[in-house]
Amino acid sequence: MKSVRSKAKTSKRDAILNAMLDVVVERGFHEAPMSLISERSGASAGVIYHYFASKEEIFQTLYERVLALKRASLLEGYSPDMDAKEAFILVWANGYHYHRRHLRAMRFLDQYETAGFVCRPDKDSRPNKRQMAFERRFRNQSKGGVLNDLPPEVIQDLTFGVVARLARQPRKLSAGTLRKVAEKVWEAVRAAD
Numbered sequence: 001m002k003s004v005r006s007k008a009k010t011s012k013r014d015a016i017l018n019a020m021l022d023v024v025v026e027r028g029f030h031e032a033p034m035s036l037i038s039e040r041s042g043a044s045a046g047v048i049y050h051y052f053a054s055k056e057e058i059f060q061t062l063y064e065r066v067l068a069l070k071r072a073s074l075l076e077g078y079s080p081d082m083d084a085k086e087a088f089i090l091v092w093a094n095g096y097h098y099h100r101r102h103l104r105a106m107r108f109l110d111q112y113e114t115a116g117f118v119c120r121p122d123k124d125s126r127p128n129k130r131q132m133a134f135e136r137r138f139r140n141q142s143k144g145g146v147l148n149d150l151p152p153e154v155i156q157d158l159t160f161g162v163v164a165r166l167a168r169q170p171r172k173l174s175a176g177t178l179r180k181v182a183e184k185v186w187e188a189v190r191a192a193d
Contacts, residue, residue: 013051015041017065020058025107029059029115063112066105071131073098080133084146085190088138089182095160096178099167106164141191148191155189 019040023032034055038045052058074094078087099106139145140152147155162185166173173181 012041012043012047016043016048016051016058017062020062021066021104021108024059024062024111025104029111059112062108066102066109069102069105070098070109075131075134078130078134080130080137084137085183085186087134088186088190089179091134091138092159092163092182092185093175093178095163096167096173099164100172103168106167110164146191147189150189158189159185 016037019037020032022040023036032055034045034048037043037055037058038048041048048058052061074091076094077090082090137145138147140147140149140155142149150158162181166181
């Protein structure tokens, strides 16, 4: 009986988060009334406030959920033993595929990150040891990583900014084309030998 009750709670909570995701993607953060979230999720206002203290908490929880899924997807197939170039290409291609499969989630992330919300990361949503090791490896050479010393926001735009823009295009790129593009991006951001 307990597992059925816990599953129902998880389902209702997820329904609220999914409804918020849909509404924010369709209408934006400022046009996401709780009445519409209630209607779309099938949860009364009381039930919503049982799970979340405020609309901002729903935004925050949804942000953390989407970010955790994205981080995990990027590192699928990655091993710290991989050659740096091959690891970069794998993660870059994973990013492309993640963006194409999760367009709604990426639209939410884009809106969240440009809306001026202050992210208060939950201790469970911070990168795990594997993710942190990857991030240490792929930071600027002056900080012990394999990338050149361009500012981090430039590296971010040259790598995952390109991924995001390509993934939004109607035509899906072939694996061969993705690899060629990833190799060019790698050449642009890697530290000189």
